[in-house]
Structures are given as structure tokens and as C-alpha cells.
Amino acid sequence: MARIGVTGMGTMGAALALNIADNGFEVAVHNRSPEKTRAVVKGAGDLAERLAPAENLEDFVGSLTKPRAVLIMVNASAVDAVIEDLVPLLEQGDLIVDAGNANFNDTRRRAKSVEDAGLLFLGVGVSGGEEGARFGPSIMVGGTPEAYAPIRDIIEAIAAEFEGDACADFLGTDGVGHLVKTVHNGIEYADMQLIAEAYGLLRADGRDIDRMADLFGQWNDGPLQSYLIEITSEILKTKDRDTGRPIVDVILDQAGQKGTGRWTVIEALKMGQSATAIESAVAARSWSALSDTRAAAEAAFPPDGRVAEVLDTDLEAALLAARILTYGQGMALLEAASAEFEWSLDLARVAEIWRAGCIIRSSLLDDISAAIRHGLPHGQLLLEPAFVARLHETIPALRRVVTAAMLNGQSVPAMAASLSFFDTLRRARGTTDLIQAQRDFFGRHGFKRVDRDGDGFHGPWAD
Numbered sequence: 001m002a003r004i005g006v007t008g009m010g011t012m013g014a015a016l017a018l019n020i021a022d023n024g025f026e027v028a029v030h031n032r033s034p035e036k037t038r039a040v041v042k043g044a045g046d047l048a049e050r051l052a053p054a055e056n057l058e059d060f061v062g063s064l065t066k067p068r069a070v071l072i073m074v075n076a077s078a079v080d081a082v083i084e085d086l087v088p089l090l091e092q093g094d095l096i097v098d099a100g101n102a103n104f105n106d107t108r109r110r111a112k113s114v115e116d117a118g119l120l121f122l123g124v125g126v127s128g129g130e131e132g133a134r135f136g137p138s139i140m141v142g143g144t145p146e147a148y149a150p151i152r153d154i155i156e157a158i159a160a161e162f163e164g165d166a167c168a169d170f171l172g173t174d175g176v177g178h179l180v181k182t183v184h185n186g187i188e189y190a191d192m193q194l195i196a197e198a199y200g201l202l203r204a205d206g207r208d209i210d211r212m213a214d215l216f217g218q219w220n221d222g223p224l225q226s227y228l229i230e231i232t233s234e235i236l237k238t239k240d241r242d243t244g245r246p247i248v249d250v251i252l253d254q255a256g257q258k259g260t261g262r263w264t265v266i267e268a269l270k271m272g273q274s275a276t277a278i279e280s281a282v283a284a285r286s287w288s289a290l291s292d293t294r295a296a297a298e299a300a301f302p303p304d305g306r307v308a309e310v311l312d313t314d315l316e317a318a319l320l321a322a323r324i325l326t327y328g329q330g331m332a333l334l335e336a337a338s339a340e341f342e343w344s345l346d347l348a349r350v351a352e353i354w355r356a357g358c359i360i361r362s363s364l365l366d367d368i369s370a371a372i373r374h375g376l377p378h379g380q381l382l383l384e385p386a387f388v389a390r391l392h393e394t395i396p397a398l399r400r401v402v403t404a405a406m407l408n409g410q411s412v413p414a415m416a417a418s419l420s421f422f423d424t425l426r427r428a429r430g431t432t433d434l435i436q437a438q439r440d441f442f443g444r445h446g447f448k449r450v451d452r453d454g455d456g457f458h459g460p461w462a463d
């Protein structure tokens, strides 16, 4: 009998189940199509003795000790159907864990309906891709402490570690684990886009791909140290087996997206927050789908042949500045969500559990968690003294890179969005006085004055 079961033997579910077994726990395994379960057991080697495979949900649930704990790792669109099948098979006090990527609004709804049925529910974000799931992901738990208690030891055992600290924690009630994972992915989208923009500038400059790989490798030894920079270097070194060409040259430039970046932007907009670098990254993926349109537009507006003059050191600093601003936007969004849903989210802890295991892990996160513990003035990372100093050092480079890109017709939407966010925020008096005047002019919306208390003032056009 197993203390926990995993249903969904896809990329992530299989890897998590093996991780659980590797940490000494018996684990029941199940998949809608049983051949996948058989394949996982067959490929498990010595770990197979800790796997209890089941060909149907009834046997799967029957192989769990009570109170049962079932971890679902299926596509977001299938979670409701799986829960519907599971609930009649479970008893009061049993636990359902949705560990896939889920829209946190769905998680809130699911938590309520599962709890109404007398069961416990957790919405858990897991990050790290297949390798992370197998050897140590970052794990973001949302739900109730009672629901977390029975599996806490398992979650902490399978999670990544940063200097002995498990990169897993209970973050608060209902949807918080999935919103934190969603924002993690939003930051992931922006960081990937920023890196792709730097790659685009280097390509426009005619750089050799192998030397580019070395440059990313060097950057990974400095302040940009991160998983995404590291794998970019690896990817750029990789040749296609069939043609011998750099692998990036045979990959169609159309990026997929499963929804978490878009969810981040939607939630940011709903909460009156800005996630502009993330929004640019989502847009860039959407624009990437328009291959025919882009080809037609290139024919209509051909490149003017100028060469981008961008220094490697400037690119490195520009990426760092934009990354800081992106993390800052993500953290501010989480702070706003915490206030709105009364989660009392410990943002420093979030940064801590992202320091290892997850896709956005980077050396910067240790500094970000320290900065949050010192307190972020006005809730903004960019105002924390250590980050003020870093931005003073790096923003001029971001400005030079964005300017060079713009002058040369190179697309850098996420870098430009980050810089505009920064420049907007660092002006005590902006330009929305005119917006307010326009709103009042056409719609009598009223405005506040700088020289009097109260609101609802109108311009003379209203007379």
C-alpha cells in the first residue's frame, strides 16, 4: 500500500512519481492510458519496487493507505474531469492535490467544491521541467494547513534544496500556490523574451553562433547567473543531427504557449498592476505565430541594412536591469493579489523557494529575498537601496541597447517595455494631467487639482 498516488504519467507526473519513489516512499501510479503507466514502471529500474501501478482509478485509489492522498498531474483542461471521477471513490478526510499548472480562479472554485464534498484539497505549483520534477523541483503549496500536513514530509523530501533549505513551502489558502506558479511562469516568459532579444541583436550584428554560446556561458559566471542563461549557452552550442547546422537555425520561429503568461497579464490588469515586460513577451509569442504576415511586412518594409552597434558588456548589463524590473513587476503583482485575497503571502519566502529547482532560478533571487526582508519602499524592488544602486549601474546600458535596437529597426519589446516602466515610475509628475483633462473635456469625468483638496473639479470647457 502507498501513502500517495500520482495520476497522470506524462512528462511531469512520471518524473514526480520517480522522485517520490527515489526518496523512499511507496507511490501508486496511474494514467488514463495504461500503457504509459506500464512504460514508467518498466523504465524505473530499482525504483519499480516502490511503484504500485494501477490500470484503472478504482484500483489506484484502492492501493492507497487511508487517509488517501492523490496527486493529479494532467493537462489543466482535464483536471475537472479527473476530480469528478476521483471524488466518488474517496472518503471524508482524503486529499486531492492538483499539481499541474492551473488558473488560480479554477483552483479557488475546485478547492471549494472538493471541500464541500468533505475532502481536502491543495493547489500546488511545481516548477523545474522534467529534470526538476525528477530530481528536485521548486514547489508552491496553496490550500489549508490540515491538507498540507499529511504530505508535507514527502513534498519537502522531493523538492530542490538551496543551501539546505527545501525549495517548497505552504504559502497560504486556496489559489495562492497556483497564482505564485503562474507569476513565476510570467517572469519566465519575460526572461526568455529578454534573452531572445539579446540573441536577436547579436545575430543582427552577424555574430558567430559558437562565440555567442561562449558569451552566454561567460554571462552565466557573472551577475546574470541563471538556469535560462545557462541553457541558452547549451542550446546555441547544439548542432542539428540531420544537417549539422546550429539547432536554432532549423527551428521554426513560432513560440507555443499554454496560457500561464497570458493568465499573469490578465490578473495583473484585473488588479490594476503592470506586468508590461511579461505582456510584451506574451505578445511576442503571439506575433511569432504570424509567419506569413511577417514575411509580407518584411517585403513591404525591408531592413535598411544598418548594423546594430551594441557592446557585449552593455547587453549583459541591459539584461540584468530588465530582469530586475521584471522580477519587481512580478513581486508587486503578487503583493497586490495577497492584499486582494487576504493571503498574507510571504514574498521573501516566495523568492527563497525560487532560488533552486525552478526554471527562473538565478543568483538574483537570493538578493531579492534579502531585499524583501529589509522592506521594499512603496512595494517596489527598484526602490530598495541595493537595487537602486544596481539600477544606477545598469540602466544606462539598457538605454543604450534599446536606443541602438530602435535605430536599427530591431525588435526589443520586453527591453523597451522594462525601460518605459522604469522611466514612467521615476517621474514624480507624469503626463496624465492631460489624460484627465481629455476625460473631463469629452465626458465630464472630473479631476483632482494640485492646489486644492477634493475631487470632481472640471475645466472651463464644462461651463
Ligand SMILES: NC(=O)C1=CN([C@@H]2O[C@H](COP(=O)(O)OP(=O)(O)OC[C@H]3O[C@@H](n4cnc5c(N)ncnc54)[C@H](OP(=O)(O)O)[C@@H]3O)[C@@H](O)[C@H]2O)C=CC1
Residues within 6 Å of the ligand: 007, 008, 009, 010, 011, 012, 013, 031, 032, 033, 036, 073, 074, 075, 076, 078, 081, 082, 099, 100, 101, 102, 126, 127, 128, 129, 130, 258
Ligand atoms: N512540462 C513541463 O515542463 C511542465 C508542465 N507543468 C504542468 O504539468 C501538467 C502536466 O504536464 P506534462 O506532464 O508536461 O503533460 P504531458 O502532455 O506530458 O502529459 C499530460 C498528461 O495528462 C493526461 N491527460 C490529458 N487529458 C486527460 C484526460 N481528459 N483525463 C485524464 N488524463 C488526461 C495524459 O494522459 P494520456 O497519456 O492518457 O493522454 C498525460 O498523463 C500540466 O498542467 C502542465 O502545464 C508544470 C511544470 C512544468
Ligand SMILES: O=C(CO)[C@H](O)[C@H](O)COP(=O)(O)O
Residues within 6 Å of the ligand: 101, 127, 128, 129, 185, 188, 256, 257, 258, 259, 260, 261, 359
Ligand atoms: O510550467 C512550465 C515551466 O515552468 C511549463 O514548461 C510550461 O508549459 C511553460 O509554459 P509555456 O508552455 O506556455 O511556455
